Amino acid sequence: MKRIADSTVRRLSVYLRFLEDSVNRGVRTISSEELARRGGTTSAQVRKDLSFFGSFGKRGLGYPAVELTAALRDILGLDREWRVLIIGAGKIGTALAQYHGFRQRGFHVVAVYDADPLKVGTEWEEHTVRDISRLESDLASEHPDIAVLTVPGDEAQRVAERLVGAGVRAILNFAPVQLHLPAQVTVRNVNMAMELEGLSYALTNRERETNGSNGVDGAA
């Protein structure tokens, strides 16, 4: 199978979410046009994205909702349970650890770690925060697949290396630094500051371009 673009995989997630809704509402068939509308893309893009993985539609009709949903879940690897570690029991780590939506989608938080002695031992819902020094000795029994990294930027690289050394193969990185890890480790970055700065850039630019036209045209 040839390599699939990141952007394609992201869109598959979006299609899947809408498909699950549709199935719940009893929809039988969905066209690429409909998927495109809800996914914020074009029908050609939808058909191209799906075509990388097979031929799921019926010409003249569209895609069978239930079958396509199952196919996407299979493609994305969502039929198994992934074991997730949360590293860093700060605000964001706390929010994520308690977010039930993850478990519903097959992402099971198996442990939460922090370096702060004041946080270690505290309990949330079903997790006791563990001391990060125990990371390596615990991993043999936890067999985590994915780590969510929410530690300060200046600790992120070091902690990431420990995680990889202990067998974690995928990291969702919330720290505002670029991690340098072996190529076989998959990393996705989520960087709030970067996103806000992107908005700041867009606003600044719009003001510079359209200087003076304050047409706040209202509701759609």
Add this chain to the structure above:
Amino acid sequence: MKRIADSTVRRLSVYLRFLEDSVNRGVRTISSEELARRGGTTSAQVRKDLSFFGSFGKRGLGYPAVELTAALRDILGLDREWRVLIIGAGKIGTALAQYHGFRQRGFHVVAVYDADPLKVGTEWEEHTVRDISRLESDLASEHPDIAVLTVPGDEAQRVAERLVGAGVRAILNFAPVQLHLPAQVTVRNVNMAMELEGLSYALTNRERETNGSNGVDGAA
């Protein structure tokens, strides 16, 4: 000025963060090679990104750290204070509202809203959660620039339209749906489930390749 790619703007944020660190450590000059290493890209990419906005370096030397930092802050529009609204006082909204890093970078949370009567009126740090029904009447006095949307998916579109109708021009959307808004509104999506599914896809794919077989097994 011609249009700048989103990917370029994201990288400028990364360069800026590293530059600020460097300035704090007393570094005078930085090469494109150094910026590339820390930013996870190539030196040619760094030079190309910067060249869209001007000529900041000295040939044979590199970029003056202090001046380039100032230039990037100006380009990204970070020299003014942006007024940010947080909509949705759930786990993520709470974490963001209390995150001091935002304010340090010029993003000032001016108000927090929620629809849940149990949350309305509760206090955090310096904010009292307000009833979302008061949104429109408050906006005249708040003049928000950016809204961070952390409401459930099925409410996101409706709330986003209210925000836009009331003059918000940029939205950081945490809801797992694609917002359909007028083109002049800038939207950035942050979707945790989508990122985790991307990791799931990568892990699944690596396994399929490595296992070298069809017949995708059940979990574990």
Add this chain to the structure above:
DNA sequence: ACATGTGAACTGCTTCACAGCG
């Protein structure tokens, strides 16, 4: 008739390679 599936064209981001200048 209608909507998918797909090669081909197109667009635009990235990489290359070197001229230009300190």
Add this chain to the structure above:
DNA sequence: CGCTGTGAAGCAGTTCACATGT
């Protein structure tokens, strides 16, 4: 000489348009 700045080349992702199949 070293490193920036930048046209040109290369490449990847998107869009087009139509043949294909129901």
